[in-house]
Structure formats: C-alpha cells, structure tokens
Amino acid sequence: MFAPGRKAARVRSWPERVLPTPPGRGWRSRPWQDHALFVVLVAPNLILLGLFVYRPLVDNIRLSFTDWNISATSLNWVGFDNYTEWFGRDDSWQIVGNTVIFTVAAVLGSMVLGLALALLLDRKLFGRNVVRSAIFAPYVISGAAIGVGFQFIFDPGFGLVPDLLHRLGIHSPDFAQNPHWALFMITVTYIWKNLGYSFVIYLAALQGVRADLMEAAEIDGASRWTTFTRVLLPQLRPTTYFLSITVLLNSLQVFDLINVMTRGGPIGTGTTTMIYQVYRESWVNQRAGYGAAVATIMFLVLLIVTLVQVRIMDRGDEK
Secondary structure, three states: OOOOOOOOOOOOOHHHOOOOOOOOHHHHHOHHHHHHHHHHHHHHHHHHHHHHHHHHHHHHHHHOOEOOOOOOOOOOEOOOHHHHHHHHOHHHHHHHHHHHHHHHHHHHHHHHHHHHHHHHHOOOOOOHHHHHHHHHHHHHOOHHHHHHHHHHHOOOOOOHHHHHHHHOOOOOOOOOOOHHHHHHHHHHHHHHHHHHHHHHHHHHHHOOOOHHHHHHHHHOOOOHHHHHHHHHHHHOHHHHHHHHHHHHHHHOOOOHHHHHHOOOOOOOOOOOOHHHHHHHHHHHOOOHHHHHHHHHHHHHHHHHHHHHHHHHHHHHHHO
C-alpha cells in the first residue's frame, strides 16, 4: 500500500536494469589498444627472427648462385651451376644415403627406446629418480666430449665393445676404418646421447594418460599388447608427432659427433652427411657458394618433410 498523493516508485524490470560491463568489453570498443599490445609483444620476436633466421636464410640462397669463397672480397654469379654440379656428382647420392640411414635409425631408435624406458620408469621403483637423472644426463653433455669417449669404447685394440664381442666369441669389426660400421658407431653414439630427450618428453606425457581408460581395458580383459596399442598409444599420438619433428630436425643437424669421431670418413665420404658436407665445402674446400647450394637443398627437403608431418598431425587430430 502506498501513501495517498504519492506516486508509486517505478520498479525496473530485468531487461531495463543497468548491467555492469563484462571484463574486456572496453578493449573491444578500442581496437587500437589490441593492435598496440600485439605489436609490443610480437615485434621483438619478429625482429630477432628477421635478423638471425630469415636474413641469413635469404643471404644463403643468394650465395648459392655464386662461386664465392670465404677469403674472396667479390663474388661472381654462376646461376644454377652449383645445383647442377651437386646433382651430377656421384658422392652426392652416397651422402644423401648416409643422411637418410642415419636420420631414420636415430629417430626410430631414440623414440622407441625413449618410450620403453619411460614406460619402465613410470612405475614406483626403488631409486627410479637416480636412474631418470642418469638417462637424461648425456643429453646435456657436450657432443664433442661424448664423441671422444665413444672413440675409446669402440677402439679395436682396447675398447669396451670389441672386448665384449671377443668374450662372446664374435669377431669385432674395425669400427673406425669400415665405412658401414663407422656410420653404425656414430648412430649408436647419437642415440645414447639424445635418448634422454625422448625419454623425458614421453615420461611427462605418461603423467597425463587417462587412468580410467586403462582400468576399463583391464576390466574388459584386454591383453597388455592390446592395451598398449589400442589405449595408450592413441593418447600419446600428439607427443609422438612432436618428437618425430624435433628429433628429425636435430638428427639432421649433427656435426660435432661426425667431426670428432670420423671427420666424414673413412674412405672419402663414408660417414659424411649433408650438414657435414656444407661445412667441408664451405670451410675446408673454400667453396662457400657450393656449400650454400647444398644448405639450400637441405632446407627445401626439411621444409617439405616438416610440412608433410604437420599435415599428417592435423589429419590425426581431425579424426
């Protein structure tokens, strides 16, 4: 009831009430602030990428069309002569073969062994933290130091590996003089050094595996192999795709182990990969233009392989 002569106060309905402005609504009304914040945050990274990644890449492509060497003060344009020479040389295809064999073995070996160790050390075992640290430690050690150490391990006179093979009654090959065994020696050394990287990434991914799915598979009576292939691996697919790209890129850039252990030999180009060929042609043979052409070819191959891997990853996420 209202007092006589007074007007009743008008009560606003819900749609007429003044609601507070949601957070962030003011930014939308002033888009220039969004652009300013974007420029402030992204510009430093773009500048660094432009100076130290894209500019050297463009300069390398430009030098690949010249015959310039490190000590020359001028350069001559030769067009596609460097590329024609590389595709016409016999050792180029041996170097490509070395690169493919080493890369495939390094990627598969690192990822398979890394996943196996991650599955083993994901359990509650005594001293597992010490073992985890021991597996990851070689990854942070200098590649040159590890290369020197493994030269003694594979030494035919007093090395650990030849001694173990001799005790088993197996004739030990000369790892440093046989081109095939020399490539095997470098591959084993690389896998041992970089195994900790794949191991740590897989170990972190296993912490996010859904336990309810694993328990459901166990209740349904699925075997361990079925649980591993049908339940666990699909959950690790994003991690596997990530590792396949990063380990591939890292393995294609291996230089220190090759330079310390074999210097690209024995017998010519027995263990020479494409990245080591870039170094040898540019700095040893003083043919920076030809080395730049090899680097450009390698860049194009890496670009295509990476794009294919990303495309496969996107298709896997769509399913």
